[in-house]
Amino acid sequence: MPTVKVNGIEVEVAPGTNMIEAARQAGVDIPHYCYHPHLPVAGNCRMCLVDVEAGGRGPDIACNMQARDGLAIRTDTDNVKRMRRSVMEFLLVNHPLDCPICDQAGECRLQDYYMEHGQHHSRLADEKITRTKRQDIGDLIILDADRCIACSRCVRFSDEVTKTGELRLFNRTDHTEIGVFPGTRLSHHYQGCLADICPVGALTNKDFRFQKRSWYLRAEPSVCDRCATGCNIDVDHDHGEVFRYRPRRNDAVNKSWMCDFGRLSYKRLAAEDRILTARGPEGAEGVDAVLAGLAAAVDAAARDHGDGSVGLVLGTRATNEANWAMLRALRAAVPGARVFLVEGNDPDAFDYTDDLLVHADKNPNTAGVRLIAEADGAVGDAEALRAALADGGLRLLLVLADDVLARLGEVRRPEALAFFGTWANATSEAARWVLPLAAAQEVEGSFTNFQGRVQRLQPAIPAAGDSRPGQVLAAGLARALGEDALPAGAAGVFHDLAANVPAFFGLSLAGLGAEGALVHREPPTEQVAPPDTRPAP
Amino acid sequence: MDWIQIGIVAAKIGFAVAFVMSIVPILIWGERKWSAYIQDRPGPNRAQIAGIRAGGLVHVLTDVVKLFMKEDVQPTAAMKAYWWVAPLIPMIVGLMTFTVVPWSSDFAIPAHSFGDWPAADLTIPMQVARINAGMLFILAFSSLSVYGIMLAGWGSNNKFSMLGGLRASAQMISYELAMGLSVVVMFLVYGTVRLDEIAQQQAGSIFNWGIFAPTGFIVGLIAFLIYWTSVLAETNRLPFDLPEGEAEIVAGYHTEYSSMRFALFFMAEYAHMIVGSTLTVTLFFGSYNIPFLRPETLQANIDGVLIALGCLGIPVNLFFAWLAWKRRRRVFYLSIRPDDPRQKEPKFWVAVWTMAALASAGLAVLGISRWVGMHLLAAETAVLLLHIGMLLVKVMFFCYVFVWIRWTLPRFRYDQLMNLGWRMMVPVAIANVLLAGIWVIIRETFLA
């Protein structure tokens, strides 16, 4: 482990770390444009020039400087400030004054560093060189070559990450501009990332274009729910309205990227087919009334036809907490209820899969539900459900989140169906009771992605309409069934889950951290008590 | 007492009420217009009838209409009886005090002037009631007006109203003392409390006026200053208008009053001003007397007086006509449209003042014709009118002084007000009474 000095602060870093990352560990921010932690080093913006005190010679760029023992750099000397000012001057010489119409304004590195380090008066007497503005180069991207500072991040992204190589720097010297080969368009499904990595406003997101100035937005960390990868995202919202998703860095899951399908899925939060109100046999009645009606039906079915006439289908699109709370609620009231897990993709899932981020399984929590099912030990699969439906013994079926009817195909429908879901689908159409489940970005809870990584969800915006988190609906159902002792609240439910499901032993919701935590591959034989991070009741 | 006498008394009562109530709107207009001239602005000048704005007098009319039309808001929690009766008291008091004020020398009708009437020589006193208490009646009655204010403050059931009422009553009671003491000087000097007698004694030279305390100079002046200051305080006028500090201390006792009820308070204040001015004139400034012209001299030389008056009136009225004509050059007239009815107003006023000048000329011709001097009772009537006119002029002057002072001086602080009242004016007034007594003794003993 080499030890380096940044501004006199000694810091020990992993071998191969470059000095921008080392300085970050030392608490020093080195300005940079072209460097990106998940892209190869290009070293062409020169913004990260630092003075080398020892272990090297002269000023050098920090991004291309690997940490080695004895290396000492300074970022606070007058020389460094002068260099930064000069670099800024060159970068801005031909930069248009587009800030008023540029979507990047407010999150633009040029603006930030200009305010911090720039030369605040222009010495340019000649006409600026202009380049092509407003080029529609992709389904999600507008290119404004005039604003480009030729950092080549996008070029490296399309070469190294998507490996499509559409973007290149054309011409030379101060006429250099970014662009695609005339007549072609971006072909990959990670176009939104280009807008994210562009440090200036050259590549902007067509979907977000002019929708909101960035400084009005507040970002809340969350997890994408469109496939089993579970990309970490920031939910940018203002006054309860979500304007965009941006990938949140998580080196273990999605690095700094996310696919366009997930990126645009924020629209589903305010989609017209959201289930916003509870619906019972007598029409819309309010969540509590519908839950009471459902509970009465469950009681009646169990009393008249035995416990086996009541069934529950766990939801691969619902959180761990929603599934566990539902399971516990039903098992407590109707011990002999039958539970199933039906895997597969819903009709509303997008049809695209690659080996970069987009997983074939389009459900965010399949792995978690499998672990819960394993721990329960008595959960049937799709075939079992089909058989149970066919013999007519299953009279009342509770479905959590998934479009089970579509997944099963042609089956005999149960006598009565209750659906806890976020969006309308075939199952909700057929259901007698429909309860609005809050979307993933509106709830507290966790998803377990295909790697077995449990990732925490935090509510970014208030739940739309009457919708409520799964564990709240489950607790309501339990209360209606006469079971008051079950834990309520996401932290409490997860605590209960971590105490009962071996793969989750020792985990806690608050302890998951920003990067999530892996479940136990080989579950410990001894039960490990989870740390109690539940809020005081 | 026969019906004719009753009729005469009723007419006198009617005159007294009309005298006060017709000056009130003029004062309301004056408050606005005179203050405007003090402050270099034109004052009310928008309301017009056929383009004639009458210097803003039309506004008073609109005010009346407005006050009648406004909603009469009655606070739910108010004590209804007190609240109802409170606005009436100051108004009644204001009119009542006018009862004993003389407005002319006695009107004598010789026996058998009209056939067999009157049977004997008839002398009609030109005041509503000639009672021996005289000035004491006024002092007694004017003290009652504080009840109106206290009841209004208390009955509104509003803490700001009540504070205002307390403020006002404390102030009014404080200054009543100094006022009474300053009037005592006049009693000493003239040897009577009857206003008609005081008025008679002030006839002739202006040195008979109370302000010169017939010739005890300083005594009369001090008495006048104290009296006038007290009148300002009694009528709640600036610089002593703490009872109604609208901007700073939430108005006063009349906060809860609106519409005509408020108007009653409002008019009562002006009625008090008129009464206060009348008393000042009666006590200190020769009452109805025309300087240097005793009533009998006046009656003997009535034709000459009319000639002089007419000749004086012609240039004065022409001067006003010239002013009105000059006014058409004002920016206002230049900037409004030619077809605006207000464009003809200067011409209208020129015509009015020219007619007044012609009337003056007519007056002079009347004097020259000696018609007045030769006719039965015409000279007496002319003297009566001249006296009333003189009184009116003097009263209007002091009303103007009220307004003048209001728009000149700032408001006293409450502690300053109390200090001035109790620690300055009362001792000075007592000392002044002492001084007056000494002067009267000296006068009676050595100069009689």
Added chain:
Amino acid sequence: MTQQVPGPEMTTGQKFYVREVLQGLWITLKHTVRNVLNADENFTIIDYPDVKKVMPERYKGAHRLTTRPDGKVKCVACMMCAQICPAKCITIEAGEDPDDPVEKYPVQFQIDMLRCIYCGFCVEACPKDAIRMDTGIYEINGFTRQDLIHDKAYMKDLKAGKKPLAEDWYREHPEDAPPGYDVKAPKLREGY
């Protein structure tokens, strides 16, 4: 706590107030006489509705949106004015105009004049000189609250002297009226 600030001591003569009062009365009397003799000519006032003051160039009146030579507003909906506005009275909805070299324009631009405090920060903040308060219009009035929400069509190159009531404007240009506004019968006293 209030603090007593000692003023100058009054002399004995001043404590009687008489001379000082007379001095004051003399001053006001001089004014009165002068004004009567000059027949109202020397008043330093403006007979407002008949005579209107021409405001100085830098007077902050009603806002206008300046236009480019092609007639479109200069505003690019950058939200700087909405951001700086201390009264938060500016509402802008941005839109994209692909045919225009300036790609962004305000679909809707409204200023709630009832909220506006005329600080002029929006003018200072504007990077495009798109909003100005140089109209000299100081009579900003209307019969409804809706009248006093000035919108883009109304403020576009608003000139002093031709300033109509918003109500009249909407009658002549019904297409500019806000949604739900009945041009024929504007609801008076709405929102009271």
Added chain:
Amino acid sequence: MTDQAHNGEKVAWTEQELAEIEEIASRYPSRRSAMLPVLWMAQHKFGWLSLPVLELVAETVGVPPSEARAVASFYTMLKKKPTGRYVLQVCHTLSCALNGAEEIIRHIESKYDFDENGNTPDGLFTLERVECLASCGSGPMMQVGEHYYERLTPEKVDEILAGFESGEPLPTPRPEADEWQWNLQS
């Protein structure tokens, strides 16, 4: 050289050319390194590097087409616009300018009707102002193809251009007896 004939038409290599490209590519460890020679070949073959040509080159070398364009746009000697048969590159740097380069340029401009790309309508000439071509001792001068024409006067230019117009083989530049001559390749 065909001028703009490949616009809109399918461009392709001949078998012989493909073999030559393979030979060039085999010289480098990475095939994309053959980019520059192949571009040069393409320019010789097609006259200028139109977008279809660039696509062809990229396909041949095995890179995305954008890379071929990026490389081509970097070098001014690789023509991205249609050029005439003869490219008149007149030096206008200091020595030539002092000796009347501007006069020569104006003279040529007045002789033909050049369009915005500097081409004559008949596609015979392209006029370009270029920076120093290292023949400062014999200015004003111009380069046509690979030959230098030096100590130019308007009359001399007329004579040279008339030679080109007549369609005769390239007239060899007349060597100045006492001066050093440098030809690019010959």
